[in-house]
Amino acid sequence: MQIQCEAGPFSGWAEAYQRDGFVGNVPILTAALAARHRDEFERAEAAYGAPLHYVSKIHTIFMSPLDLVTSPTVLNMVTALIGPDILLLDVTYIVKEPCSRSFVSWHQDLTYWGLDGGNQVSMWLALSPATEESGCMRMVPGSHRLGQRAHADRPAPDNVLFRGQEVDGIREEDAVLLPLQPGQASFHHGWTLHASLPNRSNDRRIGLNAQFITPDVRPAIGQSETAMLVRGEDRFRHFREEIPANGDLSAERLERHRKLDDEMKETWRKA
Structure with a gap:
């Protein structure tokens, strides 16, 4: 089954998000702009000399993702979902190569983010077609209202997730598909159960994932992470201040970024 969300005022999106734990088909970019940002991403991969898939804090070394996730359209949507202080x-790219066996097992993001309290939302912005054939996301409506589920770590070569984390007992018939065309985004809550199947298409499935939180959220497992204020006010100062990219892949920023990426992955290991 596929789910489609009607375009409308932000209040309508917010109501659907509160009910289902996600919204889809949110227009963020034109198809032409999505294609341009895809080109920039693939040029950056070539310059970087390695895949940029699942590299954390990519917005601190590369301007394209920084521009995308801080655009007024994105921030207006996030404001409607979690409030004015953001x-x-x-920010990470999530890529499934064409005709690959890569998949994402059923999981809940907040289990592994090492956070406590407050509100949050994740955006998944399509830079190439995310269809049933290419392995678009699947979600269980309303699952965010049930809170945290037990996860088992089952590392597997084809599982995109860092630890192979998985929730058992999901009724596949309860899941809905969230297909996206280039330039469209979905937004989901951290307790919403979601997964995706392999990419059986002949094109790369490229998405940009951004995680937004309210400033009252605090790191829960002892580390002092970084975050960047993108709208409103931070009256809590629970996180170290993030330094955004001021160019693409500069040597100085790359050296600092390696430490940030390691810090995020250490959080995932400990949580």
């Missing part, structure tokens, strides 16, 4: 916690 911190950007992390």
Whole structure:
């Protein structure tokens, strides 16, 4: 089954988000702009000399993702979902290569983010078609209202997730597909159960994932993470201040970024 969200005022999106734990088909970019940002991403990969898939804090070394996740359209949507004070916690590209076996097991993001309290939302912005054939996301409506589920770590070569984390007992018939065209985004809550199947298409499935939180959220497992204020006011100062990119892949920023990426992955290991 596929789910489609009607375009409308932000209040309508917010109501659907509160009910289902996600919204889809949110227009962020034109198809032409999405294609341009895809080109910039693939040029950056070539310059970087390695895949940029699942590299944390990519917005601290590369301007394209920084521009995308701080655009007024994105921030207006995030404001409607979690309020006017917004911190950007992390930005990563999530890529499934064509005709690959890569998949994402059923999981809940907040289990592994090492956070306590407050509100949050994740955006997944499509830079190439995310269809049933290419392995678009699947979500269980309303699952965010049930809180945290037990996860088992089952590392597997084809599982995109860092630890192979998985929730058992999901009724596949309860899941809905969230297909996206380039330039469209979905937004989901950290307790919403979601997963995706392999990419059976002949194109790369490229998405940009951004994690937004309210400033009252605090790191829960002892580390002092970084975050960037992107709208409103931070009256709590629970996170170290993030330094955004001021160019693409500069040597100085790359050296600092390696430490940030290691810090995020250490959080995932400990949580």
